Amino acid sequence: MSMKRQKLVSDLLVNGALIILCIIWTLPTFGLLVSSFRPEDDVSTSGWWTVFSFTREREGPRFTLNNYREVLLGKDMSYTNAEGEVVQASGDDLxxxxxxxxxxxxxxxxxxxxxxxxxxxxxxxxxxxxxxxxxxxxxxxxxxxxxxxxxxxxxxxxxxxxxxxxxxxxxxxxxxxxxxxxxxxxxxxxxxxxxxxxxxxxxxxxxxxxxxxxxxxxxxxxxxxxxxxxxxxxxxxxxxxxxxxxxxxxxxxxxxxxxxxxxxxxxxxxxxxxxxxxxxxxxxxxxxxxxxxxxxxxxxxxxxx
Amino acid sequence: MKRWNLVLSLLVIVAMALTACGGGGGDGEPSGDGGEAEEEPKVVDIFGAFVDEDARRFEASMEPFEERTGIDVEYEGSGDFETLILVRVEGDDPPDLAAFPQPGLLSDFVEKDQVIDLTEWFDDGYLEGQYEQHWLDMATMNGIMSGVWYRANVKSLVWYPVPEFSEAGYEIPETWDEMIALSDQMVADGNTPWCIGIESSGATGWVATDWMEDIMLRTQPAEKYDAWVEGELKFDSPEVKNAAKIMGEIWFNEDYVLGGTPSILTTPFGDAPTPMFDDPPSCYMHRQASFIPAFFPEDVTLGEDVDYFYLPPIKPDELPKPVLGAGDLFAAFADRPEVREVAKYLTTGESTKAWLQSGGFVSPHKDTPLDWYPTEVDRGYAKILSEASVFRFDGSDLMPGAVGAGSFWTGMVDYVNAEGENLDEVMQTIDGSWPEE
Structure with missing residues (x-):
């Protein structure tokens, strides 16, 4: 009985420690993933975890695929050429x-x-x-x-x-x-x-x-x-x-x-x-x-x- | 059997790689010794620190020149310019022209005689016709003209949210004392006047050095500033310590700065102005250079939602309008006729036109007409620059790297951390880090 119990406790300890380590290890990556779907202004004004607290942001969290679009297909750029025309160009894609x-x-x-x-x-x-x-x-x-x-x-x-x-x-x-x-x-x-x-x-x-x-x-x-x-x-x-x-x-x-x-x-x-x-x-x-x-x-x- | 397949496929890949090697080597040769040199005679390589959108704008600025002369300007930009230019020059692989954002870095190459003296390329008096004397003075190092200026950057600016600022009845201060009085008024109204943030990963502290330099120019004559930059006027001198104290009067006042000193140290410089756009604004003033609009939220309109005023003088009678700035300087590493032509083009306002019209760009050239600037905001920078009573380059960029990109930054961080208690100690440490001649 006590042997079984001891085993249970040690299993719990080991697994618990492993789970905690895994969470600590993957949390930053997870935060990065969440951030990658957030609009620019949100990323620079609030932390990624705020998307889970619905009380703070009345309208709820905002998500966008814009970051992925800009990275994959090139950023939107504009410049004015020598004739004074504004050129809208797309940056190099990946x-x-x-x-x-x-x-x-x-x-x-x-x-x-x-x-x-x-x-x-x-x-x-x-x-x-x-x-x-x-x-x-x-x-x-x-x-x-x-x-x-x-x-x-x-x-x-x-x-x-x-x-x-x-x-x-x-x-x-x-x-x-x-x-x-x-x-x-x-x-x-x-x-x-x-x-x-x-x-x-x-x-x-x-x-x-x-x-x-x-x-x-x-x-x-x-x-x-x-x-x-x-x-x-x-x-x-x-x-x-x-x-x-x-x-x-x-x-x-x-x-x-x-x-x-x-x-x-x-x-x-x-x-x-x-x-x-x-x-x-x-x-x-x-x-x-x-x-x-x-x-x-x-x-x-x-x-x- | 399966294992065999793997071995086979591995060998096939190797065979492919080796043939590709041969191809690569073959491609390299003709461009080196002839073939190309006859058909496409003139290519000028430029290497610089601006990338992405800025690189596009620079290339657009070069187009009229390329069409006119047939010379191909190939620009290459990298965020690691500071490291790479050193490696390439030491590795005998320098670009034809390089755009230095810091004269201090360029001076290392000048001292080793690796840079061409541009006075040999231009007639006497030509450069004087293209630039104000203070720009030429700043490009003169070890007695040679080390490069030509292309882009300027005005640092003595204070940004403010226009609608709320005028609604509250605030007026743009004309002197430093008025600015302090305005800050007090804001505090009395229950507002926070300043947003300050100096975090910038490895370069944390540079925002504070800019403040110090601006205050030095406003409390001391330009000669003292120059002496300070050259190391003759010690940091541990009454003049410099006085500047630090004036800065501290704003920075270490809990009521003045949003979040107090802890927030100054931990806020990234790019995020620092963001609270100005809260509703109502969490702060009303932010001192930063003309590049900062790139960090503003997307829905902010320059000139309407936010504008700037000139950081007012401390001694309006003696030192009416000193301006702190920075700029990009093109230095030459190769002497060929086409490189000379590109360098000459860079000394004209025309070479900046496309970039300038895209906004956020200030041209140091004399022949750039004010009406090229696309907005009142951009024109304003140029006006501040042209009306300057004294113009000086960002001092930390001119000081030796160990100080200007080292102990001056970290010293300022220590100073802020201790809320000014350790001023003597900080200044002595910075003096101690000045490299021996």
Whole structure:
């Protein structure tokens, strides 16, 4: 009886704590969601929670899709041209920026993973002189902050005439991502059972066959988890994109568009609420779809090979 | 099998990425060494801090020039201009022209000889014909003409809600004392005179530095102001401390300021004027620069619902009409004939016409006629600017970054936090942070 009771109490405690943590954790996001549907004037004059207190606002809360419209389809702008006519124009929509972000992110995720997987295999299963030294070198690069590399790399790109091209930013992200990728994948790949690899070698498999037919399928969980990391990092990156491809509309990525959207003096910051939810969509899709491989890879185990 | 598919698709993606790489590299080459240079001969890159709608307006202003000369002006704006211009110049990738919102930032490049002296580009006396002398003085750094002015910003303004203001029988004050008397009158009527907010995330405090500068210009001759900005007149001097005290007389008066000092510190500068539009107004006066209408609620009409008056002088006889302002300064990093042409265009009022007619823009050019301004409100800025007895640039933008974008801001926050109790200490701290020569 008392055992059962004790279990009940501890369950309650644990679950209660978890629920409270979840609420604290998601509350700001929820507030952001509510704010994204509120008109500009309301956002700047009252908190999002006031939409639930019907006593304060006599007419009840107001909701609008305007923020989403302005973010997706471009803001309404007006200017007067040299002839003195007022021109009503719509700002750039998000499609170009979205495609640019995709163009930057997919190669910048795939390239480092592939190189790192090769490298990790080499470090883990091939013996060549200087292996340890190289590996220590790679690990040491983990602690180098990317900011100190920006100016020297920009100078090199200038010499190679690469500034402003997508290749420039792919290479930059690849370089900045490689040390961590190599290190993570090395840890995983070096932990694979020696027996499997040895049996492959005995059957006459070359290193390349072993890599593509054994290592890659077996390392799917590690590859997927690093892909999630790298994808999110590149997708959310602003600094590297600003430095290497600049912010001209035809190359600007989503984060830059979002930053511009708030206006020269930050007067339109209310649009960030809707913008945040729109840019969140793709990372969420990536996360959940890779999550599937992540779990499946773990369950498949290594023995079936 | 399924796993195989994944591996295959991964390899396909890589193959695609690699071919795309090749393509990207190939695209880059011809533009670099010829092909384009012959067909589209002249492109001038401009990099600046204004984005979004402002960028559109700037581009519209460049159109007449582009049509006339065939030179293509490519503008690129970023909210991170301050960081990026440094990276690009150091990375040997500078734009042809850059629009600096702060001369202090530009002076760093001038000191490193990275900026072209524009006196070499223009005939003697040309610039004097385009700008008032004080603008030219402000652009002269280390003995060179570091750039040309394009946009001005008037800071010495007090905004007020017009209908309620006149209904209550209030009159626009002509002197500082009248303004204080008006504040007292408002308090006696049961109203709150001032709305003040200085929160601005990493830049919290700049609103207070603007007040300090405005008061300095109203209590001291311009030479003292210049000495202060250059670091010769200490913060811990009677002149500067007096300015802080005058500011404190308004700021630390619980009856004067909506919400008192806690509200000053926590209200974002953009939200600060909003209570003026409550019904009845929660406050009646708000001192802020000419950009602030961008933050007003959408249904507010400038000139009807809200207007401004010139922040009145403290010593009307000695210092009748000092004006504090700011502006954008275009500096050149490349010397090509087409860059010279664009720079020359920027020195004319015509280059501002489209933006100016869109409103909220003040041109520092002499040849900009007043009737280009679309509204009385816009024309008013230009009048204040042209009638100024003394015009000085926002001092915190001119001081070294460690002070002007650092200890001066934080010092003012400390000062407000302690409601003025720690004046000596704050001023000594700011003096201590002044970089050694």
């Amino acid at each position: 499609s170009t920026a979205f495609l640019n972000s995709l163009t930057v992110t997919v190669p910048a995720t795939v390239i480092p993973i592939l190189i790192a997987a090769f490298a990790a295999y080499g470090f883990a299963w091939m013996s060549f002189p200087g292996r340890r030294v190289f590996f220590v070198g790679v690990v040491a690069l983990l602690v180098v902050p990317l900011q100190i590399a920006l100016i020297p790399i920009l100078r090199d790109y200038k010499t190679l005439d690469l500034t402003g091209t997508f290749l420039a930013i792919w290479l930059a992200h690849t370089g900045f991502g490689l040390p961590l990728a190599t290190y993570l994948l090395y840890n995983y790949i070096s932990g694979l059972p020696r027996d499997i690899l040895e049996s492959a070698f005995i059957d006459g498999a070359s290193h390349f066959t072993t890599f593509t037919r054994l290592i890659l399928p077996l390392s799917m969980p590690a590859l997927a988890s690093f892909a999630i990391f790298q994808f999110l990092w590149v997708w959310n990156d602003l600094l590297v994109a600003l430095v290497f491809i600049g912010s001209k509309p035809e190359v600007a990525v989503l984060t830059q568009r979002l930053q511009e959207m708030v206006g020269s003096r930050g007067q339109d910051w209310h649009l960030l609420t809707a913008g945040a939810f729109i840019t969140m969509i793709l990372p969420l899709v990536v996360f959940f779809s890779l999550q599937r491989y992540f779990v499946r890879g773990l369950l498949a185990g290594s023995v079936k090979g």
